[in-house]
Amino acid sequence: MRLFGMVWSEMVRRPGPSAAALVVVAFGVAALVAVESVATSSEKRVAGQMRTLGANVLVLPAETTLQDYYAADSHGESLPEEYASRITMAQLKGVEELSPRLSVECELDESSVVLTGVLPRQEFYEQSAWQSFDLLTADIDSFETGGGLGRKHEGCCGRTCQLTTEEKRSLASYAKTRIVHELDRDSVLVGADVAEEHGFAGGETVRLLGADFRVAGVLPRTGTVDDARLLGHLHRVQEVSDSGPVVNVIEVMGCCDAMAADLVGDLKDLLPGARVVTIANLVEAQVTVNGLMKRLSYVLFAVLVVLGGASVASVMFANVSERRRELGTLMALGATPSTVGRMVILKAATLGVAGAVLGVGLGAVSAYAVGLRYLGFTVSTPPAIVLTGFGTALLVAVVASYVPARRAARLDPCTCLQEL
Amino acid sequence: MRIELWTVTLLLSLPGLASAATPGERVEAAAASGKHSYVMFYRSDDDRTQSMAETIEGFVSQRPDETSWVKVNVTDSAGKDLVERFKASRLPLPAVFGLAPNGAITFVRKLAVDTDTLEGGIVTPQCSAMVEALQRQKVTVVCFHPSGSPAIPKGVQALARDRNLGPQLSFVSAIADDPAEARFFQRMRVERDITSPAVLVFAPPGSFIGRFPANVSSATLAKAIHGSGKCNCKKCRHGN
Numbered sequence: 133m134r135l136f137g138m139v140w141s142e143m144v145r146r147p148g149p150s151a152a153a154l155v156v157v158a159f160g161v162a163a164l165v166a167v168e169s170v171a172t173s174s175e176k177r178v179a180g181q182m183r184t185l186g187a188n189v190l191v192l193p194a195e196t197t198l199q200d201y202y203a204a205d206s207h208g209e210s211l212p213e214e215y216a217s218r219i220t221m222a223q224l225k226g227v228e229e230l231s232p233r234l235s236v237e238c239e240l241d242e243s244s245v246v247l248t249g250v251l252p253r254q255e256f257y258e259q260s261a262w263q264s265f266d267l268l269t270a271d272i273d274s275f276e277t278g279g280g281l282g283r284k285h286e287g288c289c290g291r292t293c294q295l296t297t298e299e300k301r302s303l304a305s306y307a308k309t310r311i312v313h314e315l316d317r318d319s320v321l322v323g324a325d326v327a328e329e330h331g332f333a334g335g336e337t338v339r340l341l342g343a344d345f346r347v348a349g350v351l352p353r354t355g356t357v358d359d360a361r362l363l364g365h366l367h368r369v370q371e372v373s374d375s376g377p378v379v380n381v382i383e384v385m386g387c388c389d390a391m392a393a394d395l396v397g398d399l400k401d402l403l404p405g406a407r408v409v410t411i412a413n414l415v416e417a418q419v420t421v422n423g424l425m426k427r428l429s430y431v432l433f434a435v436l437v438v439l440g441g442a443s444v445a446s447v448m449f450a451n452v453s454e455r456r457r458e459l460g461t462l463m464a465l466g467a468t469p470s471t472v473g474r475m476v477i478l479k480a481a482t483l484g485v486a487g488a489v490l491g492v493g494l495g496a497v498s499a500y501a502v503g504l505r506y507l508g509f510t511v512s513t514p515p516a517i518v519l520t521g522f523g524t525a526l527l528v529a530v531v532a533s534y535v536p537a538r539r540a541a542r543l544d545p546c547t548c549l550q551e552l
Numbered sequence: 553m554r555i556e557l558w559t560v561t562l563l564l565s566l567p568g569l570a571s572a573a574t575p576g577e578r579v580e581a582a583a584a585s586g587k588h589s590y591v592m593f594y595r596s597d598d599d600r601t602q603s604m605a606e607t608i609e610g611f612v613s614q615r616p617d618e619t620s621w622v623k624v625n626v627t628d629s630a631g632k633d634l635v636e637r638f639k640a641s642r643l644p645l646p647a648v649f650g651l652a653p654n655g656a657i658t659f660v661r662k663l664a665v666d667t668d669t670l671e672g673g674i675v676t677p678q679c680s681a682m683v684e685a686l687q688r689q690k691v692t693v694v695c696f697h698p699s700g701s702p703a704i705p706k707g708v709q710a711l712a713r714d715r716n717l718g719p720q721l722s723f724v725s726a727i728a729d730d731p732a733e734a735r736f737f738q739r740m741r742v743e744r745d746i747t748s749p750a751v752l753v754f755a756p757p758g759s760f761i762g763r764f765p766a767n768v769s770s771a772t773l774a775k776a777i778h779g780s781g782k783c784n785c786k787k788c789r790h791g792n
Contacts, residue, residue: 213642214642214643214644217639217642217643217644217662218644218662221644221660221662255639257689257756257757259639260757261657261686261687261689261756261757261758262649262657262659262660262687263657263659263660263757263758264656264657264683264686264687264756264757264758265656265657265658265659265675265679265683265758266659266758267757267758267759268686268754268758268759268760269739270758271758271759271760272740272741272760367642377641377642
């Protein structure tokens with residue numbers, strides 16, 4: 133009989149102790165994989181937000197607290213829409229786009245949806261152009277000293293700067309900019325999930341808050357809360373919801389980090405009654421939690437090593453004691469001490485691998501479920517974490533079985549046979 | 553019949569009845585007679601509103617041939633067309649807009665205004681043409697010509713013919729011996745005693761792209777416009 137076959141038949145014959153060790157190893161690996169997966173996905177998400185939204189700033193009512201950038205308009209508090217005009221009229225350097233938003237709950241085909249009022253980009257261009265003459269005279273004055281905005285703009289990597297007018301008009305650019313270029317007052321744009329659920333393709337008429345809207349188009353999937361929303365013209369949404377000229381949030385898209393460096397201070401000076409939040413502020417809490425989770429994963433790693441190791445060692449010691457006669461017989465029949473030792477180590481390694489398989493699966497599924505249910509983002513398990521789980525479980529099992537294996541290899545077959 | 557017409561003319565010329573025209577109509581009438589208008593929006597007759605109104609009224613009374621003004625309550629239906637045009641109900645109020653006769657907005661101020669701003673809002677015809685073009689989102693090329701030499705530089709002519717950029721550009725010219733444009737030269741920092749044309753390029757909403765000599769090539773102008781990020785070219789990504 134081959135070595136593994138002997139190990140396997142022994143495990144089947146005495147399933148209880150093996151199962152106990154396997155469960156301990158599996159839980160240790162599962163906890164390690166789950167926490168590491170959540171921490172890694174969260175770090176990636178933070179890095180992604182900093183990369184894509186780093187230059188962005190949120191202007192919120194003073195009393196709001198906020199956890200998610202994309203749901204910044206869901207707190208129910210409001211601030212005057214004129215704040216957006218103040219920002220436009222102040223012509224702050226580094227402001228590439230503005231997006232004041234007002235979200236209201238409403239019914240659509242007997243299901244609850246969120247209708248978000250947004251102000252199309254075209255209206256801000258118009259407001260900005262009111263100050264053309266002021267801007268150009270100031271720009272001429274500062275040009276000689278290198279302050280000309282037209283010249284400074286060279287090399288700018290702002291998202292909207294990269295788009296032609298046609299691209300800005302296309303709804304496809306919404307996924308990149310989250311700004312609607314044009315939208316008439318009686319039209320709505322439909323998020324990808326809403327379109328899927330209600331079968332919208334464009335051209336339909338929907339009744340929201342007692343008013344009829346034409347579905348002007350379906351927005352591309354953004355992976356944000358916008359997928360489950362309908363977007364209407366801010367002023368029309370204010371009318372139908374009877375909200376008055378208010379918004380829940382003003383999203384200020386910074387042109388790029390370099391140009392938006394002083395933006396936060398400028399906005400705080402301009403709007404003393406509002407709360408100005410940067411993406412760095414917003415992800416600060418998440419970064420702290422990520423750090424805690426990283427440290428927790430080190431603790432779990434230690435727990436896996438100690439508890440898993442102790443469990444495997446204890447099971448293997450018991451197993452060797454219990455099988456003294458069997459092992460002695462094997463040795464009397466010609467099995468070498470190293471074969472017996474390898475049998476013990478192989479059993480422990482099998483437990484380690486099986487525990488790792490179970491643990492990685494359990495950990496990955498739990499992390500995914502927790503992410504989906506409680507964190508609002510998809511958690512994936514990177515291969516490096518899977519390898520760490522496997523490697524650790526195997527190593528712990530092998531190291532923990534070394535002493536029992538040596539003990540088994542040193543058994544005296546004569547003594548064992550006398551016990552028969 | 554003749555008496556009736558005379559009566560109507562007389563009645564319309566009475567100040568009380570003239571003011572019966574809506575603020576929008578009064579702005580249109582002022583533009584038709586070549587006057588600049590100041591449109592002041594307010595919500596309540598508070599101190600700020602009164603102070604702003606006094607400043608504007610005082611200034612306009614000194615320049616009655618060049619300027620006029622209207623005061624519009626954003627809640628009053630009479631001024632609805634202006635309120636909607638300038639979306640004034642959503643602005644910090646009081647606010648005042650300066651309008652050139654061609655409709656170009658020469659300034660907007662919220663909460664307070666001073667006479668220097670009101671003075672600065674009076675622009676020359678070519679300057680207002682430039683501002684109006686920028687407000688239509690056009691990259692604007694302005695040629696300042698020396699006295700008696702209105703010839704457009706060749707580089708500018710070639711640029712106007714450019715198939716990609718041409719349709720996105722607007723061209724404005726001012727000549728040094730036109731006294732009406734003296735202020736335009738001054739504000740654009742171009743000497744009136746120039747001996748050859750100066751070409752200034754602006755991008756919307758109000759970025760100064762650069763000043764170029766008369767012999768500038770269309771390629772140099774095009775490069776500067778592309779660099780401003782306002783070229784709107786499909787293949788041009790200035791950040792790359």
